[in-house]
Amino acid sequence: MFNPPLLPGMPDFHDSVEYLRHHRNLSRESTAQKAGFSSSYLNQLIGQRKTPGTAVFDKLVEFFGLDLDPCRHLEDLLQPSGSLESTDELRRRLVNHGVQAHLDWLDQREILGAYTDPLQTVLLANQVLHRMMPGLADCDYNIIRWMLTPIARDRVYGWHGELLDLVRHL
Structure with a gap:
């Protein structure tokens, strides 16, 4: 049974990548290797909340096998929050x-x-x-x-x- 980690706060891009990694029961190292970039970069991405470049984003989408809606959701999570009118x-x-x-x-x-x-x-x-x-x-x-x-x-x-x-x- 999949038991995802409890992540604090509102979901964001970084937490979503961590969630997807846990869902596959993979370490950060094996996720990075299989996606095609370094584990130190993945650690920066998740731990230091680094924004990925287009190439890394595309590799993550391909590795996790995300279709259009989840891919768009991840893209949206990378955008700054919009302000709401009062x-x-x-x-x-x-x-x-x-x-x-x-x-x-x-x-x-x-x-x-x-x-x-x-x-x-x-x-x-x-x-x-x-x-x-x-x-x-x-x-x-x-x-x-x-x-x-x-x-x-x-x-x-x-x-x-x-x-x-x-x-x-x-």
Whole structure:
């Protein structure tokens, strides 16, 4: 059974390479040798968080047999994080675009409606959502934080699976 190492923090390129290496039950030395570069370079890559050149990146992708999606994921992990607009700014934009009228229309039909940011913070929502998620304001309107509350556990059918899906998506 594969038992990957527990790596601290958010995953990044270096942790992902380490994960893939462990998944194959290989040492750093044998991974580097089989991928076609030196073990000291792999140690720098993982241990010192060095950014690989294109040739080494391509060798790792080929060695690990990664198809398009995992390869793109590794490429994305090498890019610096983008900054997110503040929730206040995103809310202002939604108000300026007049989306409340659409939320009101959904409310009249008892259809849940909300606009969220990438971190699952509710920017604007209709009354149906607020009835379905009491206490959301106490969680700074963050759905993930709300899902960790006892009320969410009681109200959400299949709570555990829904929580896992939200975390995966995040």
